[in-house]
Amino acid sequence: MMKQHLLPILTNVQVSERYWHMTIDTSNMNERIEPGQFFHIRCSDNAFPFLRRPFSIYRINREEDTIEFLYLVKGEGTKDLTKKKPGETADLLGPLGYGFKLDPGFDEILLTARGVGIATLAALAQEAGRKGVRCTAILSARSKNDLLAAETLQDFGAEVHHVTEEEETSGVESVESQMRDIIERKDVNALYTCGSRRLSRLNQRLAAEYGLPGEIALEEQMGCAMGACFACVCDLEEEGKHRSVRVCLEGPVFPLEKVVIS
Structure with a gap:
């Protein structure tokens, strides 16, 4: 309630x-x-x-x-x-809403976030540190001035990498190269992402390629936040069919492989 x-x-x-x-x-x-x-x-x-x-x-x-x-x-x-x-x-x-899940068997996770989505994943990094789960984060923003949560994630024990538009390092190809290196070198157990459709699609593709589970936190405009107004609907793909869900009620965190990214 x-x-x-x-x-x-x-x-x-x-x-x-x-x-x-x-x-x-x-x-x-x-x-x-x-x-x-x-x-x-x-x-x-x-x-x-x-x-x-x-x-x-x-x-x-x-x-x-x-x-x-x-x-x-x-x-x-x-x-x-x-x-x-x-x-x-x-x-x-x-x-x-429903939050992130950290499987008891996870010992290494990879976070990717952009903009204000970085703040959403900070609490997950905090929980990972509390549970002894190693965490690496790739943070994307317009400029270094927008990477406000980087020090916070480091305080939680995360290894932080940053990419920015002003440094011309935030392109998908650059982030993909970093993600592949981290996944393979650290034997990552799961992927988590928030804040960017491009990063979300990249995470979906790499999760499928490497056979990794993952979760995505969606950011949507909301009216009531109780499921009545249907202002925050997104689509999930399950068994080849699309199903509409409310981000406020069924989310905002969903299985990475199920979310339909437009």
């Missing part, structure tokens, strides 16, 4: 030209939060924008009873969210 929470904001600061970082006190929450899940946050106290915005979880700090969000300021909703001050209350619905 979806639950609304009114929780204290501890920090809400600008960390680059386009990104902000917010920390929320979750000491009054009873629900367990998993990597890959999200919260539907009311960004403004005004009548407009009316709809909430979905935010993936950046870090889960169970000992401190806090969660963190790394968010891209893109429209009126996120612009209003930047005005929230420490001590004020955040209005959240969640945690929502």
Whole structure:
């Protein structure tokens, strides 16, 4: 059942030209939060924008009873969210959706992400580090200034590689070469990705070639986040047939091989 929470904001600061970082006190929450899940946050106290915005979880700090969000300021909703001050209350619905699965047999995983999708996979790297699973991450962004989660992933124990448009290293061919090297050299058990259709298709192709399982976290615009409005529908391919699912309810994390990437 979806639950609304009114929780204290501890920090809400600008960390680059386009990104902000917010920390929320979750000491009054009873629900367990998993990597890959999200919260539907009311960004403004005004009548407009009316709809909430979905935010993936950046870090889960169970000992401190806090969660963190790394968010891209893109429209009126996120612009209003930047005005929230420490001590004020955040209005959240969640945690929502199904998160990532780390098989007990995994000892080496490979993450690939672009843009704000990097924040989504950070919590997975955190969980992998906690469970002793080795993690390598290839992070893609416009510029080095957008690679905000790189140090965080390194703090979690991940080996981080970065590619950027400004360095002309983010092309699919370049990323594929790196992925093949890591998969073969480290005997990777699974692939995880978020934030780019090109990277998603590349992950699907390499997962099929190397016989690896994988998961993808999808980013979609949402209206209600409870499955009623069907604004966030995507297609899965199962047994040769397409089936439409709601990212908010059945996702946002899906088996890599099933998602139809347009």
